[in-house]
Amino acid sequence: MKIALIQLDVAFGDPEKNVHQSKKMIDSVLKENIDTILLPELWTTGYDLEHLQETTDNNGENIKRIAGGWAKENQVNIIAGSIARKTEQGIFNTFIAFDRAGNCIKEYSKVHLFRLMNEEKYLTAGDQDGLFSLDGVQAAGFICYDIRFPEWIRKHVLSGARLLFIPAEWPKPRLDHWRTLLTCRAIENQSYVIACNRAGSDPDNEFAGHSMVISPWGEILAEAGEEESVITADIDLSAIDTIRSRIPVFEDRRPELY
Ligand SMILES: O=C(O)CCC(=O)C(=O)O
Numbered sequence: 171m172k173i174a175l176i177q178l179d180v181a182f183g184d185p186e187k188n189v190h191q192s193k194k195m196i197d198s199v200l201k202e203n204i205d206t207i208l209l210p211e212l213w214t215t216g217y218d219l220e221h222l223q224e225t226t227d228n229n230g231e232n233i234k235r236i237a238g239g240w241a242k243e244n245q246v247n248i249i250a251g252s253i254a255r256k257t258e259q260g261i262f263n264t265f266i267a268f269d270r271a272g273n274c275i276k277e278y279s280k281v282h283l284f285r286l287m288n289e290e291k292y293l294t295a296g297d298q299d300g301l302f303s304l305d306g307v308q309a310a311g312f313i314c315y316d317i318r319f320p321e322w323i324r325k326h327v328l329s330g331a332r333l334l335f336i337p338a339e340w341p342k343p344r345l346d347h348w349r350t351l352l353t354c355r356a357i358e359n360q361s362y363v364i365a366c367n368r369a370g371s372d373p374d375n376e377f378a379g380h381s382m383v384i385s386p387w388g389e390i391l392a393e394a395g396e397e398e399s400v401i402t403a404d405i406d407l408s409a410i411d412t413i414r415s416r417i418p419v420f421e422d423r424r425p426e427l428y
Pocket of ligand 1: 341
């Protein structure tokens with residue numbers, strides 16, 4: 171499976187500009203026979219949380235139509251990062267994935283809201299899992315701060331997830347945490363970690379970039395720099411079983427003790 175990560179420099183509160191720039195970046199890489207594309211967290215609005223009522227529509231329908239259209243037109247899986255999704259229950263930070271036919275195959279709303287960036291003041295936490303199937307492979311979606319909760323991720327891996335997709339807006343001062351946590355999640359879960367951060371800055375934060383694809387052995391297969399860019403990686407799905415049989419972590423677990 172060939173993956174492309176779209177490390178967008180998200181324009182603050184400007185969905186039109188972000189949609190236009192993302193399309194340009196996606197088009198630039200399609201000729202490389204990409205199977206799956208991943209965008210960052212809140213890539214249409216950024217963290218302009220105060221204005222989400224004006225910059226988002228009901229249930230994120232407009233962006234779903236646009237991203238689903240891109241997937242169908244190019245017969246490529248598009249994991250359209252996360253978007254702010256306005257509902258009667260509140261605004262959710264929701265991961266959305268589309269298959270090659272343009273069908274929305276997964277919505278997962280961020281479960282752990284990040285107080286350092288005021289998410290709990292404007293957003294509602296989700297309470298559903300992130301499991302889905304992509305081209306017949308079991309996968310799961312998480313969003314940014316979720317990677318600090320290994321038990322949440324392990325729960326998905328025990329349910330079969332092998333590909334862990336993580337859109338993020340991770341700030342630069344904690345770049346070391348980003349790289350370490352992602353690498354740990356890959357090694358301890360013997361799964362591919364595919365993580366797309368944003369580039370650039372907003373009025374409150376400078377972001378880290380450094381989107382990464384990490385193998386189940388913890389090898390960094392691709393890593394972006396700080397700037398806006400597109401990176402790609404080839405994923406060998408058979409490596410998951412090879413590594414899981416070499417060090418049988420899942421058989422050796424002692425869940426009766428913990
Ligand atoms: O956990 C962190 O340090 C960053 C989390 C974050 O930026 C987010 O969830 O949006």
